Amino acid sequence: MPESATYQVGDGSPMTSVDSMTQFEVAQSMQWRVEDMEAKANSSSVPPYVVLVDSHEEAQEFDSALRRSRELDGHAINPTTFTLPSPIRLKLEEARGALFHGRGFVVVRLGVDLRSYTEEEKVILFLGVASYLCDEIGVQDRKGTALTHVTSARHWTVPRELRHGIHTTSALAFHSDVGADILALHYRSQADKGGHTYLASALNIYRDLSTSYPDCLDALTQPAWPIQITANPPRHILAPLIQVSQGKVWISVDPGRLGLHPVTAQSGIKTDIPELTPRQHEALRVLNSLASKHRLRLETQPGDMVFISNWSHLHARDSFEDPIEGPPRHLVRLWMRDSKLSWSPIPESMRVPWEAAYGNDLIQRRFPAYPARKYKTPAYTAGSAAFMMEEADDVNCETADSESTTSG
Numbered sequence: 001m002p003e004s005a006t007y008q009v010g011d012g013s014p015m016t017s018v019d020s021m022t023q024f025e026v027a028q029s030m031q032w033r034v035e036d037m038e039a040k041a042n043s044s045s046v047p048p049y050v051v052l053v054d055s056h057e058e059a060q061e062f063d064s065a066l067r068r069s070r071e072l073d074g075h076a077i078n079p080t081t082f083t084l085p086s087p088i089r090l091k092l093e094e095a096r097g098a099l100f101h102g103r104g105f106v107v108v109r110l111g112v113d114l115r116s117y118t119e120e121e122k123v124i125l126f127l128g129v130a131s132y133l134c135d136e137i138g139v140q141d142r143k144g145t146a147l148t149h150v151t152s153a154r155h156w157t158v159p160r161e162l163r164h165g166i167h168t169t170s171a172l173a174f175h176s177d178v179g180a181d182i183l184a185l186h187y188r189s190q191a192d193k194g195g196h197t198y199l200a201s202a203l204n205i206y207r208d209l210s211t212s213y214p215d216c217l218d219a220l221t222q223p224a225w226p227i228q229i230t231a232n233p234p235r236h237i238l239a240p241l242i243q244v245s246q247g248k249v250w251i252s253v254d255p256g257r258l259g260l261h262p263v264t265a266q267s268g269i270k271t272d273i274p275e276l277t278p279r280q281h282e283a284l285r286v287l288n289s290l291a292s293k294h295r296l297r298l299e300t301q302p303g304d305m306v307f308i309s310n311w312s313h314l315h316a317r318d319s320f321e322d323p324i325e326g327p328p329r330h331l332v333r334l335w336m337r338d339s340k341l342s343w344s345p346i347p348e349s350m351r352v353p354w355e356a357a358y359g360n361d362l363i364q365r366r367f368p369a370y371p372a373r374k375y376k377t378p379a380y381t382a383g384s385a386a387f388m389m390e391e392a393d394d395v396n397c398e399t400a401d402s403e404s405t406t407s408g
Contacts, residue, residue: 030104030248030312031203034296047299049103051095053088054111061085062112065128066121074127074146074367078135082128092132095307099133099182100341104309105199107300108133114188114303119369123147126186126305126332127367133307134182134336137365138357140395146365148395149372150185150331152322156375158397164381165256167397169322169329174200174291174314175254178227179353181337183308183315187300191329195320197298200291202251202312206242208290217242219283223349226259226274231380234264234271237352241287245347250311252350255284256382263380291316307336311343330371372398 040048061084069082084092098106108129114122127137137146150166160168169191177183185197209217220242228236241253258280260273276284291314298306308315322328335357346354376397 059111077127108305134338138335147367148333171319174316180335184334188330189327191320192323193321198295204294216283
């Protein structure tokens with residue numbers, strides 16, 4: 001059931017002003033300013049959020065780890081099977097610290113040449129490195145798909161306006177991958193123009209809401225936002241988009257999943273899913289405006305692995321153009337968590353999509369090595385393609401007769 005919209009922090013006193021933010025655990029971590037990040041980036045050849053593991057010797061170690069583990073299924077990849085020497089482990093521990101105890105995001109930059117690997121080996125490499133930061137992987141649909149391809153493949157014939165947003169070249173507004181703890185992205189190839197990833201801190205957004213837009217903050221923290229979770233019959237939950245719990249600011253919002261989905265509305269199926277109110281539309285507008293104000297553009301390159309605390313950040317991308325020749329922009333996505341360090345417990349009002357991702361340990365995880373060879377038009381499109389509504393939906397829009405090679 002949704003929790004009350006009256007939240008308390010620290011000593012149990014209501015949080016009514018920005019001064020109360022000093023009581024937050026996250027004020028000691030998960031806090032960063034765009035100006036500071038950009039200033040440090042301008043004074044160094046490497047952005048401050050990048051952990052380098054890029055020497056020739058380190059690249060050879062990754063090659064050796066791949067050779068030892070390339071025959072394993074994806075679910076069997078972990079630090080015991082994808083073994084790395086202590087110097088690299090220490091660097092990945094530094095990245096893990098930044099993710100859970102520092103700013104809440106990190107880019108791990110390897111010195112490997114992805115062009116020398118097969119698609120299956122790229123999956124193993126990603127899973128192997130990621131396993132040093134998080135020890136659990138969630139599913140992204142009811143079929144057990146655990147790895148999503150974020151790309152607009154040239155061989156797909158389905159018009160872009162009928163695809164999920166992540167399978168187009170369009171911009172994606174600020175959102176979170178609803179239900180995920182840690183969003184992990186592997187940049188296989190990048191766009192010719194645009195396609196940048198942007199981050200915005202929930203803590204920075206909250207500060208501005210608290211001081212300048214208290215009515216919007218009140219609207220965003222009310223457990224009154226309809227999120228459609230099934231297609232037929234259409235069911236929904238009511239949840240807040242922002243919540244203060246356990247001394248932390250939690251944010252969980254995907255604008256494309258709020259209210260009645262247009263397909264459901266056009267179907268004529270009887271439903272009690274409410275439309276958003278004018279007050280909620282205004283709160284969303286202000287939220288997006290503040291996210292844009294506090295946005296940081298990540299400086300990435302092919303091979304980078306990006307890890308983001310999804311509860312404490314929104315992310316977005318701008319539209320892009322793929323190169324005329326060469327591979328199109330291509331990222332792969334995991335939803336991860338760590339049994340020791342992830343935020344816990346999940347607030348009840350935000351728990352339903354989290355359970356969908358992490359609540360079924362019995363379902364076998366699938367790690368498709370390739371984008372769909374034949375793209376299936378989704379019945380219910382969504383920008384992030386997160387939290388599939390239909391039992392038959394595949395987050396990669398793979399048709400039953402053309403499933404990609406998987407890693408386990």
